[in-house]
Amino acid sequence: MIDVDWDSDTLAALTDFANHEVDVDRRKALGAAAYSVAALALPSSSWWARMAQRSSARPGTGTVSVGEGDVEAVREMVSAFSRSDQRRGGGHARSTVVHYLTSDVARLLRGRYTHEPVRRAMFSAAGELAYLAGWMAFDNGQHAHAQAGFRLAVRLAAEADDQPLAGHILRAMAHQAIDLGHVRPGVELAAASIDGARYTLASPRERALLGVVHARALGASGDTRAAAAALLRAEYDLADARAGDEEPSRVFFFGEASLAHETACTLRDTGDLAGAQREFRRSVRTRRADTFTRTHAVTLGYLGAVQARQGSIEEACATWSRALDAMDGIHSARTRAVVADMRSAVSPLRGRGIPAVASLDARAATYLAAT
Structure with missing residues (x-):
C-alpha cells in the first residue's frame, strides 16, 4: 500500500x-496491487515551505562530492529517457530508469555538495527522473507504480523548491486520476498544478500544458464553460512561447499537436464530437510522428473512435488502420487500450460482410495477441 504520510524523509x-x-510486482501477481485514491490528498501549504528548507539542513552522508557536472549528467539521461518514452512507450526501458534513479542518482542525492544551488538543482533533476518513472508506468498501465513515482517526484521537487516542476507533476497526477475515473480529486490536483508560483514561474509552454490538463479535468467534471475558458488561456499561453525561451527540457514534447490532442479530449468529454474530430485531425496533421510516435498512434485511435461514434465506420476503420501501422515497436498500455476499444466498437458489425471491418478486426486481434 502507498504511504500517504508526506512528512517522512525524502531520501x-x-x-x-x-x-x-x-512489493507491488509481488502483490500484482497475487491480484492485490492497487492505485490509492487516499494517496491523492495533497499536503498542507506549510509542508511546501518546510520541504524547501530540508535539503540545506540535511548533512551529506556519502563520500561522493557532487558538482554542476553531475547535475548536467543526470539531466542528459532524463532527456534521453524522455525521448525514448515518446517514441517507444512507457513499457520500454522503464526498469532501467528506475534502477538509475534508485542507485546512481540516489547516491548523488546523499553526497556532499559544492554549493547549495547545486543541491537544489540535483534534487530537481532527480524529481524529473522520478516523474518520468511514474509517467512511464502510467503509460504502461502500472498505476500503483505510477502513483508512487509521482509522489516521490513531488517530494524531490519540493526539496528543490522548484515550483514549476511541482506543477508539472501534479498535472500528471491529475491526468492519471481523470483517466481512471476519479474526477473530483483530478480537478483538485489540476487546480493545484496552476496555483500560485507553480503557474506564474513556469515558462509559457509549460503554463499551456498545465492549463490544458486543467481544462480537461473541468470538462470531465461537466463544467463546460470553465473548461472552454481554460482551453482559451492555454492557447494564449502556447502562443506566447518563443524559440530561445528559457524553458525546462521536460516540455520539449508540448506544442500545437499536443495542445490539439488534449483540447480534442476535452471537447469529446463534453459531447462536442465535431469539435473533437477537428482538433484530433489538427493534432495528427501537426505532429512529428517519427519523434512522438506513441502519442501519434493514440491520437489516431481516439480520432477513429470519434468518427465511429458519428456513424462513419469505414472512415474510422481507415484511421484505426493508420494507428495500427504506427504502433509497431511501441510498448504502451494506452495503445493496447486503443486497440481493445477498436474491437469493441466494431463488434456489433462482425459477420456483416463489411471488408473494412473484417480487416481491421483481424489486425486488431493479432496486435492484442502479440502484445
Whole structure:
C-alpha cells in the first residue's frame, strides 16, 4: 500500500520507492496491487515551505562530492529517457530508469555538495527522473507504480523548491486520476498544478500544458464553460512561447499537436464530437510522428473512435488502420487500450460482410495477441 504520510524523509522515501517497486510486482501477481485514491490528498501549504528548507539542513552522508557536472549528467539521461518514452512507450526501458534513479542518482542525492544551488538543482533533476518513472508506468498501465513515482517526484521537487516542476507533476497526477475515473480529486490536483508560483514561474509552454490538463479535468467534471475558458488561456499561453525561451527540457514534447490532442479530449468529454474530430485531425496533421510516435498512434485511435461514434465506420476503420501501422515497436498500455476499444466498437458489425471491418478486426486481434 502507498504511504500517504508526506512528512517522512525524502531520501527514506526514495528507498521505500525502490522497495515498493518489488512489493507491488509481488502483490500484482497475487491480484492485490492497487492505485490509492487516499494517496491523492495533497499536503498542507506549510509542508511546501518546510520541504524547501530540508535539503540545506540535511548533512551529506556519502563520500561522493557532487558538482554542476553531475547535475548536467543526470539531466542528459532524463532527456534521453524522455525521448525514448515518446517514441517507444512507457513499457520500454522503464526498469532501467528506475534502477538509475534508485542507485546512481540516489547516491548523488546523499553526497556532499559544492554549493547549495547545486543541491537544489540535483534534487530537481532527480524529481524529473522520478516523474518520468511514474509517467512511464502510467503509460504502461502500472498505476500503483505510477502513483508512487509521482509522489516521490513531488517530494524531490519540493526539496528543490522548484515550483514549476511541482506543477508539472501534479498535472500528471491529475491526468492519471481523470483517466481512471476519479474526477473530483483530478480537478483538485489540476487546480493545484496552476496555483500560485507553480503557474506564474513556469515558462509559457509549460503554463499551456498545465492549463490544458486543467481544462480537461473541468470538462470531465461537466463544467463546460470553465473548461472552454481554460482551453482559451492555454492557447494564449502556447502562443506566447518563443524559440530561445528559457524553458525546462521536460516540455520539449508540448506544442500545437499536443495542445490539439488534449483540447480534442476535452471537447469529446463534453459531447462536442465535431469539435473533437477537428482538433484530433489538427493534432495528427501537426505532429512529428517519427519523434512522438506513441502519442501519434493514440491520437489516431481516439480520432477513429470519434468518427465511429458519428456513424462513419469505414472512415474510422481507415484511421484505426493508420494507428495500427504506427504502433509497431511501441510498448504502451494506452495503445493496447486503443486497440481493445477498436474491437469493441466494431463488434456489433462482425459477420456483416463489411471488408473494412473484417480487416481491421483481424489486425486488431493479432496486435492484442502479440502484445
